[in-house]
Every structure is written in structure tokens, then in C-alpha cells.
Amino acid sequence: MTTPRATRCTFIPPWLVERVDGPERAARDDELRRERSLRGRAPRPTPPSAEGVVAAPDWTVHDAESRTTLPGQPARSAGDPATGDVAVDEAATGIEATLQMFLDDLARDSYDGRGGPVSLTVHYGSRYNNAFWDGTQLVFGDGDGRVFERFTKPVDVLAHEFSHAVVEHTADLTYRGQSGALNESVADAFASCLKQRLLGQDAGEGDWLIGQGIFTPSIQARALRDMAAPGTAYDDPEIGADPQVGHMDDYVETTADNGGVHLNSGIPNKAFQLAAVAIGGTSISGAGRIWYDALVGGDVPSGATFATFAAATVAAAGDHADAVQDAWAQVGVEIDAAAGETDQQPLPTPQPPSPQPGGRLRVERSGGFAGRTETAEVDLGQVDDPDLGQLVTEAVLASATSDGPPRPDMFVYTFTVDDGDPVRVPEHLLTASQAELARRILRPDPATGSTSGWEA
CATH class of the missing domain: 3.10.170.10 (Elastase; domain 1)
Known part of the structure; x- marks a missing residue:
């Protein structure tokens, strides 16, 4: 069991x-x-x-x-x-x-x-x-x-x-929007610190690649992410191009991926890399220590924005405050009057649509570590599947958006019939009917392992 x-x-x-x-x-x-x-x-x-x-x-x-x-x-x-x-x-x-x-x-x-x-x-x-x-x-x-x-x-x-x-177990950053991107970024920051520590490198010597070696040699990729140059880690015909952004001018506004947490984490990633190199020495003893002190210092709320977190790192930086503030400025994060700002904009919780025959069903899955969104649509009136109608009724027409916070790197499923209100469900709250409906509609091509409908 x-x-x-x-x-x-x-x-x-x-x-x-x-x-x-x-x-x-x-x-x-x-x-x-x-x-x-x-x-x-x-x-x-x-x-x-x-x-x-x-x-x-x-x-x-x-x-x-x-x-x-x-x-x-x-x-x-x-x-x-x-x-x-x-x-x-x-x-x-x-x-x-x-x-x-x-x-x-x-x-x-x-x-x-x-x-x-x-x-x-x-x-x-x-x-x-x-x-x-x-x-x-x-x-x-x-x-x-x-x-x-x-x-x-x-x-x-x-x-x-x-x-x-x-x-x-420290700041407990909410996994949505800017606080969710910070959650991802902090994890990348300490991961890079460990890699450099094992290699005996100072911050200026590190390659700042996350997940180097995770792809097979057939994939055109240097790593999964590049903290020093977000958006450049891979570009391959099968998996696409790295969609991360590294500056607030390019911040992605989206409801997918819990508000683009894997896309926008490139912004604080780049700030950490810039700060670590400017401070010098090992990343963990310099910027890593500052980021950690900010996490545990009590000035980072669960829903912290980039600006709020940046202000906390500057406050924890001591003699390196100017270097840290400049790092955030280089990625477009303004920290003036940032203290206490939060990014607690919940996803909408609409009522489920009324049952109706036929129509078009759209299923979307976003989130996970890589950050893109998969979608697929079917015309319910033209599908030769006697069980599908019942599944749609149980999973969408008789359901409402499930309450519960999003979880780091877990998926969010959105089911929509015609122009009705979407039913949005975090992965850990999926019912058996919703899981089965998603499996059928998003079933990958057996020849390629991929599905259609990809969106950056």
C-alpha cells in the first residue's frame, strides 16, 4: 500500500x-x-x-x-x-x-x-x-x-x-507569481553554490549552469538553465528553446505555470549571479550567506515580490549592500519602498459551467520544472468514446475550481468546455475522473512521446 x-x-x-x-x-x-x-x-x-x-x-x-x-x-x-x-x-x-x-x-x-x-x-x-x-x-x-x-x-x-x-521551512514562499519564481530561484542559487563548492570554484569561476548533464548527448543543450544568461541553456528541435527571461522588461504575465514561476525565476537568478561575482570569494560565503540570512531574517513574507526580497537581501548584505542593490538594479528590480510588498493575487475561482451536450473541450497542463504549457482540444460531438461524456460531466461540468495552494514544481490542470468558466485544479487535488480525462486528451504521440499544442 x-x-x-x-x-x-x-x-x-x-x-x-x-x-x-x-x-x-x-x-x-x-x-x-x-x-x-x-x-x-x-x-x-x-x-x-x-x-x-x-x-x-x-x-x-x-x-x-x-x-x-x-x-x-x-x-x-x-x-x-x-x-x-x-x-x-x-x-x-x-x-x-x-x-x-x-x-x-x-x-x-x-x-x-x-x-x-x-x-x-x-x-x-x-x-x-x-x-x-x-x-x-x-x-x-x-x-x-x-x-x-x-x-x-x-x-x-x-x-x-x-x-x-x-x-x-524558512520563508515558505508561496508557489505563485513572483514569490513562486523566488522559490525556484533560491533553490537554483543554493544548487549552484554546491556545484561550485565541490569544484573548488569562486563565484567568478563558476559556469552557473543548472542541470548540466541531465540531457542525453542527442539533445542540443548545455544545461537546463543558465543563471548567468537566462534563456540560453538549450535550443533543440524536439524540446524547443529555453524560454526563461532575465530582466523585468521581459517579465511574463501568464496564468500558466502558477504565474510563470519557471520563466520569471531567471530574473532573480541573474541577480544572484551578478551579486555573487561582484562580492567575490565563494558563492555560498558571499551572496549565498546573504540570501540565506534574508530567508530566515523575518522580513520576507510568504507572498514576497522580487522587490521585497531584494530589499531584504540588501538589508542583510552589510558592507556588500551596494553590490547587491546594483545586481537587482541590473535586472530591473526597483527596491525603493519595497518593504512589506506581497504578491498575493490568487487565481480566480469561478463556478463550474452548467451541464451541456457536445461542445469543445480544452485541457491545459502547466507548471512542473521546465515551465511550458501543453494544451489540447477535442470536439465532444465527434469523439467516438462512449465514456468521454460521463468523464467530462464528472471532471468538469460537475466540478469547481479546487481550493488549495499550488506546490513547487507540480502541475496545474485547467479544463474548459466551450466558453464556460475554466475549472482549474492543482495536480495534488485532481480527482480520478479529472486525472483520467487529462490522460485521454493529452495522450502523447506514441512515436515521438510528444503532444501537440505547445505554448511558450
């Missing part, structure tokens, strides 16, 4: 996950989703001090054996020798390095600041193209071998997901 888990934060943006995988992830057990959605958010602990912190917390890597039951079978724990399983050993090496960085450089004892043991799972699912933090567990797929390699291969993937857990 699958144990209910908390909500998850996945690594691959939605536009890449959907383009490569299709909607199979939406068909996960409905009871698991609903029980997971009822779990409370973790409280913010008091930031730990360096005094008394002497050793990194325990961790255990589990093997899901290509299934989706979590956590799987224990495979290696802290203090154990290498197993010979590449994914298990990569996860072990990565979590040890990540925990040590947070402990040594930020005096933070595990993701919760209280020495909580870390549970990891590898070999999740079959050819699973993602990694995520579900509020309890770090989980990694093996990739499909066609577009993606195994997700334990780049160590910064692990550090990114672990950093989502740190954000959850």
Missing part, C-alpha cells in the same frame, strides 16, 4: 515534462493525492546557531525498484559503504555534500534546521523524467534515456530539491 506523502516540488519544468512524458503522472492514485493535500504546512523553526552543531544529520537512500511506492527499500544509509548501484551512490554522495554545505557555511542543521533525518528515493517509476521534494521525501527518476539521463547524475539537481525543503 502506498503511504500518503506531502506535496512535492519537482525538478523539470512543466513544458519539458509534458513534451517528453505526456500526462501519465496525472493518473497517480487519487486517494494518495487527497490525503497528501490535507497535511499541514511545516512551521518555521528558529534558525539554528553554529554552537553545538557538530555533525551532519542522518540520511537514508531507498530504492523504489521502478515502482512509485514511497519510500521503497532501504539501500544505503549514512556511514555505509558504496553499493555499486550508480544512482544510489550518487544520491548518497550528493546528500552528504549538500548537508555539509548547509552545516559548514550556513550553520543550518538539515532542511528543517533541527537535524531532521533526510529520506531519499532513487529508481522511482519506469523511465521517470523528473525529481521532486514532496514535503517528506527527495525522489529521483532514472530518465528515459532518450531525452533525459538519470536525475541523480548532476549533483545540483539534488541540491535544488533539498533547497526547496529549506525554503518551505
Whole structure:
């Protein structure tokens, strides 16, 4: 029996996950989703001090054996020798390095600041193209071998997901709009810090690539993201071009991807890179320390805007305040009078449309680590599927937008019949009927693994 888990934060943006995988992830057990959605958010602990912190917390890597039951079978724990399983050993090496960085450089004892043991799972699912933090567990797929390699291969993937857990237990940045883009960016920032730390690099020496090596050699890509040059990490006929933006002049206003959190995270990413290089030394001891102090300092509300977060980093920067402020200015973020600003604009919650025969059904899926939106439409009157009408009634016509906050790197589904009000549902709140309807309408081409209707 699958144990209910908390909500998850996945690594691959939605536009890449959907383009490569299709909607199979939406068909996960409905009871698991609903029980997971009822779990409370973790409280913010008091930031730990360096005094008394002497050793990194325990961790255990589990093997899901290509299934989706979590956590799987224990495979290696802290203090154990290498197993010979590449994914298990990569996860072990990565979590040890990540925990040590947070402990040594930020005096933070595990993701919760209280020495909580870390549970990891590898070999999740079959050819699973993602990694995520579900509020309890770090989980990694093996990739499909066609577009993606195994997700334990780049160590910064692990550090990114672990950093989502740190954000959850500190500022708990709401995963929507600017605060959601900050959530993504902070995870990238600490991921890059770890990569540079392991390579012995100062900020000026780093390549600032996130997810380097996650793509197979057949894909024309340097990495998944480039913090120094957002929008340039990949350009490939199959997966498209990197759509990230790096300046407020190009800020993307969209209802997809929880307000474009993966698109607009390039803006604070670039600010972090500029600040780190300007400050000099290692990224974690310079800009990383400042960003962390801002997270735990109490001046960053859950719904923080870029300007609010920027003001907090400047306030935490001490002698480097001018360098940090200039970094934000270079990406177009104005921080004057920014204190207390929040970005709490909820998505609309319309009533469901009235039942009606026929019509056109539009299904949209956005979110995920890569950030694009997949759409598909069908004429309900011309579909030879006797069960589809009942599914539409249960999933759309008899449903309302589901309440509940969006989760980092999880998908949002939108169902619309004709010109009726859309029914918008976060992935973890999908009913079985909604999951099945999405699976049928967004079914990928078996020859390519891709679906039609992609939008940047």
C-alpha cells in the first residue's frame, strides 16, 4: 500500500515534462493525492546557531525498484559503504555534500534546521523524467534515456530539491507569481553554490549552469538553465528553446505555470549571479550567506515580490549592500519602498459551467520544472468514446475550481468546455475522473512521446 506523502516540488519544468512524458503522472492514485493535500504546512523553526552543531544529520537512500511506492527499500544509509548501484551512490554522495554545505557555511542543521533525518528515493517509476521534494521525501527518476539521463547524475539537481525543503521551512514562499519564481530561484542559487563548492570554484569561476548533464548527448543543450544568461541553456528541435527571461522588461504575465514561476525565476537568478561575482570569494560565503540570512531574517513574507526580497537581501548584505542593490538594479528590480510588498493575487475561482451536450473541450497542463504549457482540444460531438461524456460531466461540468495552494514544481490542470468558466485544479487535488480525462486528451504521440499544442 502506498503511504500518503506531502506535496512535492519537482525538478523539470512543466513544458519539458509534458513534451517528453505526456500526462501519465496525472493518473497517480487519487486517494494518495487527497490525503497528501490535507497535511499541514511545516512551521518555521528558529534558525539554528553554529554552537553545538557538530555533525551532519542522518540520511537514508531507498530504492523504489521502478515502482512509485514511497519510500521503497532501504539501500544505503549514512556511514555505509558504496553499493555499486550508480544512482544510489550518487544520491548518497550528493546528500552528504549538500548537508555539509548547509552545516559548514550556513550553520543550518538539515532542511528543517533541527537535524531532521533526510529520506531519499532513487529508481522511482519506469523511465521517470523528473525529481521532486514532496514535503517528506527527495525522489529521483532514472530518465528515459532518450531525452533525459538519470536525475541523480548532476549533483545540483539534488541540491535544488533539498533547497526547496529549506525554503518551505524558512520563508515558505508561496508557489505563485513572483514569490513562486523566488522559490525556484533560491533553490537554483543554493544548487549552484554546491556545484561550485565541490569544484573548488569562486563565484567568478563558476559556469552557473543548472542541470548540466541531465540531457542525453542527442539533445542540443548545455544545461537546463543558465543563471548567468537566462534563456540560453538549450535550443533543440524536439524540446524547443529555453524560454526563461532575465530582466523585468521581459517579465511574463501568464496564468500558466502558477504565474510563470519557471520563466520569471531567471530574473532573480541573474541577480544572484551578478551579486555573487561582484562580492567575490565563494558563492555560498558571499551572496549565498546573504540570501540565506534574508530567508530566515523575518522580513520576507510568504507572498514576497522580487522587490521585497531584494530589499531584504540588501538589508542583510552589510558592507556588500551596494553590490547587491546594483545586481537587482541590473535586472530591473526597483527596491525603493519595497518593504512589506506581497504578491498575493490568487487565481480566480469561478463556478463550474452548467451541464451541456457536445461542445469543445480544452485541457491545459502547466507548471512542473521546465515551465511550458501543453494544451489540447477535442470536439465532444465527434469523439467516438462512449465514456468521454460521463468523464467530462464528472471532471468538469460537475466540478469547481479546487481550493488549495499550488506546490513547487507540480502541475496545474485547467479544463474548459466551450466558453464556460475554466475549472482549474492543482495536480495534488485532481480527482480520478479529472486525472483520467487529462490522460485521454493529452495522450502523447506514441512515436515521438510528444503532444501537440505547445505554448511558450
